[in-house]
Structures are given as structure tokens and as C-alpha cells.
Amino acid sequence: MSHIVENPADGKYLSNLPLALKALFTGYILVIGLGLLMAGGQILLTHGQADGKPGLSIDDIVYSYYGNRTGSTLENKLNGSMKANATVEERATMIKWARNGADETEWQNTIQPIVNQKCAACHSNMPTLTNIADFKIMQKIAEVDEGVEISSLTRVSHIHLFGIAFIFFFIGYIFSKAQGVHPYWKAALIFTPFAFLMIDIASWWLTKFDPNFAWLVIFGGFGYSLASTVMIVVSLYQMWVMDWIKARKTV
Numbered sequence: 001m002s003h004i005v006e007n008p009a010d011g012k013y014l015s016n017l018p019l020a021l022k023a024l025f026t027g028y029i030l031v032i033g034l035g036l037l038m039a040g041g042q043i044l045l046t047h048g049q050a051d052g053k054p055g056l057s058i059d060d061i062v063y064s065y066y067g068n069r070t071g072s073t074l075e076n077k078l079n080g081s082m083k084a085n086a087t088v089e090e091r092a093t094m095i096k097w098a099r100n101g102a103d104e105t106e107w108q109n110t111i112q113p114i115v116n117q118k119c120a121a122c123h124s125n126m127p128t129l130t131n132i133a134d135f136k137i138m139q140k141i142a143e144v145d146e147g148v149e150i151s152s153l154t155r156v157s158h159i160h161l162f163g164i165a166f167i168f169f170f171i172g173y174i175f176s177k178a179q180g181v182h183p184y185w186k187a188a189l190i191f192t193p194f195a196f197l198m199i200d201i202a203s204w205w206l207t208k209f210d211p212n213f214a215w216l217v218i219f220g221g222f223g224y225s226l227a228s229t230v231m232i233v234v235s236l237y238q239m240w241v242m243d244w245i246k247a248r249k250t251v
């Protein structure tokens with residue numbers, strides 16, 4: 001009685017995988033799903049705030065990658081979320097200083113006293129805030145805002161490509177064992193996230209140089225999230241729910 005009969009179909013489809021593999025695939029899918037949600041939250045909290053308003057908009061993406069080239073970060077902030085922290089005259093003085101090239105002597109004579117009095121309470125005490133009481137840092141903030149730097153774009157791009165390719169590889173591999181999906185559809189769905197990942201990365205670079213491509217960033221991210229969600233849901237369903245529903249119907 002102790003020998004186990006091998007079913008030739010065992011392991012071919014998700015529904016009849018050995019329990020150990022189901023556990024492995026399910027654990028992986030759940031953690032990746034949680035990771036995707038966190039990634040979404042992170043995007044809302046970083047890029048989503050770029051235009052000073054909550055929620056992700058085209059402007060946020062333009063500001064993050066292309067920058068707000070109408071002026072320096074300092075000028076944009078003094079006209080935006082930092083407006084209430086200085087008087088009209090003080091703001092005008094600082095903006096004029098930034099536009100004229102952020103001269104160091106003028107910094108010492110007129111700008112630093114304003115910063116120490118009006119800004120330093122937050123900006124040189126809180127470790128998470130840019131220390132604008134430091135001239136070198138302030139000088140960068142006073143340059144025209146050209147968005148993300150090329151060096152950080154190359155870094156983030158390659159981390160993203162390598163890391164996310166792994167995620168899609170395993171999600172695609174698990175989904176390749178689904179049943180009842182036409183082979184063409186299955187192949188297309190497995191390839192889709194990789195295609196959108198390339199579109200996504202390309203769109204960062206295009207937006208860096210031309211703000212009109214910002215919509216493509218949203219399109220790329222949306223595309224691979226949707227394709228992976230479909231594969232995740234179908235895989236979980238076929239591993240755990242499908243047979244159970246069939247069994248209930250035949251009773």
C-alpha cells in the first residue's frame with residue numbers, strides 16, 4: 001500500500017504540480033505581489049510629490065526626469081511649497097541671486113542671513129531635508145532644475161532591467177504551466193512584461209530629453225503591471241481553486 005502511483009500528467013500543469021512546488025511558486029508569487037504593491041506606493045510617495053501635489057500626474061513625471069526648466073529648484077520651491085517661509089522681498093532677493101548665477105560673496109552678505117533666519121530651522125537640522133545652509137549644496141539647488149542626472153539614470157536603468165527581468169522570468173515560467181490558455185496567448189502574455197519593461201526604461205531616457213514622452217512612462221509601467229497581474233491571478237487560481245471548484249460541481 002505504500003507505493004505511490006505516478007500520474008503521467010503530474011507536474012505538467014499548475015493544478016497537478018507536487019505540493020512542494022505549489023508551495024514554492026505560491027510563496028514566490030505572494031512576496032512578488034507584495035513587492036509590486038510597495039513599488040507602486042514608493043512611486044506615489046517620491047515621483048508623486050514632484051509637482052508639490054499628491055497623486056501621480058504627467059507633471060510629476062516631467063519634473064522627475066526632465067526637470068522644471070523654467071527655473072532653479074530654489075526658485076520653483078520659493079514659488080511653490082516654500083512660499084510661506086519667507087517674505088515677498090526675501091523670496092525676490094533669493095530668486096534674483098539664483099538667476100544671476102549664485103555668487104559666493106553675495107551669498108555671504110545677503111542670502112546666508114536670510115537662510116539662517118528663515119530656512120535653517122528645518123533645512124540644517126532635519127537629516128532628511130536638503131541642507132541649504134551649506135553654500136555648496138545651495139549652489140546646486142540654485143541651478144536650473146534639469147531633472148534626474150544621467151549618472152543616476154544609467155544606475156537605476158540597469159538595476160531595474162536586471163532585477164525586474166528576474167521577476168518576470170519566474171512569473172512567466174510559472175504561468176507557462178497554466179492549462180486552457182491558447183499557446184499564442186500564453187506566449188504573448190509571457191513576452192508582454194519584457195516588452196513593456198524595455199518601453200518603460202526607454203521612456204525614462206526619452207522624457208529626460210523631451211517632456212512630451214512622459215505619458216509613455218505611465219503606459220510602460222501600467223502595461224507590465226497589468227500583464228503580470230493576469231499571470232499571477234491565473235496561476236494562483238489554477239494551483240489552488242480550479243480543481244476545488246470542479247470537484248464541487250461533480251458532487
Ligand code: HEC
Pocket residue numbers: 073074077078081082085086115118119120121122123129130132141
Ligand atoms: C517648516 C520647515 C521648513 C522651512 C522653515 C523651510 N523649509 Fe524648505 N522644505 C521643507 C520640507 C518638509 C521640504 C520637502 C518637501 C517639499 O519639497 O516641499 C522642503 C524642501 C525644500 C526645497 C527642495 C529641496 C530639494 O532638494 O529638492 C527647497 C529648495 C527648499 N525647501 C527651500 C527652502 C527655503 C529657501 C526656505 C527658507 C526661505 C525653506 N525651504 C524653509 C521644510 C521647510
